[in-house]
Amino acid sequence: VVVIEDEASIAGAVAARLRSEGFRVEIAGDGPAGVTLCHDLRPDLVILDLMLPGLDGLEVCRRVQKDRPVPVLMLTARDSETDMLVGLAVGADDYMSKPFSPRELVARVHVILRRMERTLVFPGTGQAQAGVLKVGDVELDLSSRRVRRGGEEVHLTPTEFDLLSWLASHPDAVASREQLLHQVWGYRDGSGARTVDSHIRSLRRKLGPDIVRTVHGVGYAVDHRNFDAP
Numbered sequence: 001v002v003v004i005e006d007e008a009s010i011a012g013a014v015a016a017r018l019r020s021e022g023f024r025v026e027i028a029g030d031g032p033a034g035v036t037l038c039h040d041l042r043p044d045l046v047i048l049d050l051m052l053p054g055l056d057g058l059e060v061c062r063r064v065q066k067d068r069p070v071p072v073l074m075l076t077a078r079d080s081e082t083d084m085l086v087g088l089a090v091g092a093d094d095y096m097s098k099p100f101s102p103r104e105l106v107a108r109v110h111v112i113l114r115r116m117e118r119t120l121v122f123p124g125t126g127q128a129q130a131g132v133l134k135v136g137d138v139e140l141d142l143s144s145r146r147v148r149r150g151g152e153e154v155h156l157t158p159t160e161f162d163l164l165s166w167l168a169s170h171p172d173a174v175a176s177r178e179q180l181l182h183q184v185w186g187y188r189d190g191s192g193a194r195t196v197d198s199h200i201r202s203l204r205r206k207l208g209p210d211i212v213r214t215v216h217g218v219g220y221a222v223d224h225r226n227f228d229a230p
């Protein structure tokens with residue numbers, strides 16, 4: 001895990017807690033050092049503070065994700081900053097506002113990593129997914145986790161990929177935000193609806209507004225007329 005945080009006391013507390021759980025942790029104290037550290041270490045997860053000297057968290061998130069898909073847990077100073085980030089659809093997998101409990105942070109880290117390791121399975125069959133799902137002109141290759149739109153490769157973050165493949169594997173089902181948090185993020189308490197909205201917005205920005213349909217008052221769906229089975 002790479003922790004990019006300029007407040008040494010917070011960085012130290014987060015690192016100590018994660019190390020006590022058995023994680024290997026490295027700390028960077030500013031944006032450019034964080035980008036370099038991620039490039040060198042290829043971490044499984046990045047914990048990233050929004051307000052950083054050098055480069056802010058948004059730019060660091062962009063650069064780190066450009067290298068290769070890696071889950072990012074973003075730390076913000078206030079709830080209002082989280083709202084702003086969700087609006088921008090920056091490609092973080094989750095957000096926590098300060099102050100947070102180290103225990104809650106570790107719980108989120110476990111959830112994110114578990115989700116990364118879990119192989120998506122077809123509902124009812126228990127078989128690992130393989131092949132290509134098509135949604136309109138978008139192709140999702142489930143084994144290589146690559147995405148193409150009209151033949152052009154599009155970069156999705158790991159969570160964006162999981163979210164879209166889950167929706168595309170359940171054509172016509174309308175999923176509530178709570179259901180998606182449970183199925184895709186592995187959260188059981190239903191908090192974090194804003195995180196779902198952020199990822200949907202980001203998918204639409206990258207793959208076109210029709211990729212996912214909003215069912216007002218209920219949730220989100222991929223239309224069956226948009227969908228070809230593998």
Ligand code: CA
Nearest residue numbers: 006049051052
């Ligand atoms: Ca800071």
